[in-house]
Amino acid sequence: MSLRAAINDALKDAMKAGDKRRISTLRLMNAAIKDKDINSRTEGHDSALTPDAGLVDLFGKMVKQRQESVAVYEQGGRPELAQAEREEIAIIQSYMPKQLSDDEAKAAIAAIIKEVGAASVKDMGKVMAALKTKYAGQIDMAKAGGIVKALLG
Numbered sequence: 001m002s003l004r005a006a007i008n009d010a011l012k013d014a015m016k017a018g019d020k021r022r023i024s025t026l027r028l029m030n031a032a033i034k035d036k037d038i039n040s041r042t043e044g045h046d047s048a049l050t051p052d053a054g055l056v057d058l059f060g061k062m063v064k065q066r067q068e069s070v071a072v073y074e075q076g077g078r079p080e081l082a083q084a085e086r087e088e089i090a091i092i093q094s095y096m097p098k099q100l101s102d103d104e105a106k107a108a109i110a111a112i113i114k115e116v117g118a119a120s121v122k123d124m125g126k127v128m129a130a131l132k133t134k135y136a137g138q139i140d141m142a143k144a145g146g147i148v149k150a151l152l153g
Contacts, residue, residue: 003052025091056137097137
């Protein structure tokens, strides 16, 4: 089942159950997907529908936005809003691949470095490109960049 179909089915189930938080989050996800599809068409891409890998990237951005909001709400003394954002994060992450732990990420990065034959920091681009294709949505690329530098430097 595609990610789109899974989200639409979950939305129907949430509506039947009356789960307002889940309904609103799934609707936000559907709106973001439609927006990405429209942007893809205006940019001249042949495919009208974004593949699931592209959706995982989109969901990753949505999670990152909500994590930033959590930090802002906690600094502003609004724990109820921070909790609402955490609930949305949990719902969005349930449609993403499992994140690798730090140790798993280091092992995966070391394997990619060996696979592409990277010898110095100059080869970082090759390593990052291979990571994005093989581990899309499973590794935080910002953290991965630091690990790659450490292993190559």
